[in-house]
Amino acid sequence: MSRHSIFLRIYAGLVILVFLVAIFGYLLVQVINYQRAQEYRESLTDGISFVISEGVARQQTQQQKMDWISDASDLLELPIYYLDASKVELSRTEEKRIAECKAVVRYDAEKKTAYLVIGMKNDPKHYLYIKIESIGEKQMKALPIFILDYLVYYPGQEQEYLKKIQQHFYYPVDIKKTAELNLDSEQIGRLRADQGVIVYRDSASENGTNISVLYPMPNALGSVLVMGPIPMFNWMPFKLAAGITLFSLFLISLGVYGLIVPIQRKLRQVNQALDVIRTGDMSMRVPVEGRDEMASLASSYNGMSDHIERLIESQRELMRAVSHELRTPVARIRFALEMLADEDEYEYRIQQVEMIDKDIEALNTLIDEIMTYAKLEQGTPSLDFENIILVDVLEQVAVETEALKTHKIIHLNPLSDTVRVDAERRYLHRVVQNLVGNAIRYCDKQVTLSGGIDEETKMAYVCVEDDGPGIPEEDRKRVFEAFARLDDSRTRASGGYGLGLSIVSRIAYWFGGTIQVDASPTLGGARFTMSWPVTRFKKKI
Structure with a gap:
């Protein structure tokens, strides 16, 4: 095998290419998932943040606001701060989210802590600032209470106002009958005891695992406030996996094309040179690049072209030389024959015959030399x-x-x-x-x-x-x-x-x-x- 085998180089290139594409695909997934995770966090908090903001805005006095915030902090078991807006630096994107009544989520991956910034309705000078280190069942079961606190101001119109605030929620929020929910007896018992219930659904479909938070409606027997289903974050959904796979295959295809292009170019050069040879021009040569099989092919082609050109030129020289060399003995033989025809003396005729014989022997020797030379010159x-x-x-x-x-x-x-x-x-x-x-x-x-x-x-x-x-x-x-x-x-x-x-x-x-x-x-x-x-x-x- 050639020291720089082109096939070995292609195989090594493919291995390196696949390795690099795998690393690139992994990094790309991480970048995409970072953005997806951020959007997921924001989508989960937008609706409840709007409801909390509405709850604070309904309080008449500053003390009532502070008390409401304190009660919310105790309910969620999370620290909630009422901060001056000037103390919180926001980017343009974050300011836009606050203006659209959406939450700003800042996640610290090292501390695994999220910081939630909520704008205050009719109070742009203050923000609610919530530090979330973890979310458990207590926090999840407490979320429906904020929605019920919002709906308590609209008795008999709960469904209508749920539809109004639905636009702020990423997941559905609705009031359903207990019989519609396909619950077991234990879950139904908890609802009757005015306790929240979290329902997990594990699906093999594209939606994957999701949860629903259920809380009984006050003064409405058999009715339940349902938050969800809320899809759990999927780090590798089908669309992302398919997209990354197709993109990786595309990159590998480009890499393979890049590895094949030099071979294609060199083969094209050889084909062009062969086309030129067909026209009778033997001066075309292929550049020898590298030390692989294609370089060996180019070198062999050039050697073949040199050999063919040498053979053609040798043939021309041989024809010219042979015609020149044959003229002399042939002319002497012709002259001797003419002399022999006009001469009657026996001894002189014998002398002429001997001269003709020598010339014929010279012709035989010359032909033998020419045949030997031609045999050695024309091929192996x-x-x-x-x-x-x-x-x-x-x-x-x-x-x-x-x-x-x-x-x-x-x-x-x-x-x-x-x-x-x-x-x-x-x-x-x-x-x-x-x-x-x-x-x-x-x-x-x-x-x-x-x-x-x-x-x-x-x-x-x-x-x-x-x-x-x-x-x-x-x-x-x-x-x-x-x-x-x-x-x-x-x-x-x-x-x-x-x-x-x-x-x-x-x-x-x-x-x-x-x-x-x-x-x-x-x-x-x-x-x-x-x-x-x-x-x-x-x-x-």
């Missing part, structure tokens, strides 16, 4: 790598060269038969043969052949040196080009076609190695060195 050849003894190949070439009686000295540097390398024997033999043949053509007297393994780089190598004129430094890269000749007349005189070193270069490439030329430090001529990995590996295009 079938290489049968094996572990061979390097000195065996070198000795074979040395013996074969000496058999040609070139009158040149072939010196093989000593090499142990324990030196073994991975190579295709046939192509390695061709490399050494071409390098030695090239050296024989241009040397004065001696050619030195050597090989081995470089212990530092762990690369195998073969080296051929000669004592000839050498190759100028500016021409050393050009000698490996197909049909390249540094001295055309000398090459023709030596029988070369300019393909031998090109073939060596391509074999070195498919071996996964390199071919270099420099000056021989011992003989003074040219030194050709081909190196390749000792251990076989798969060559990438």
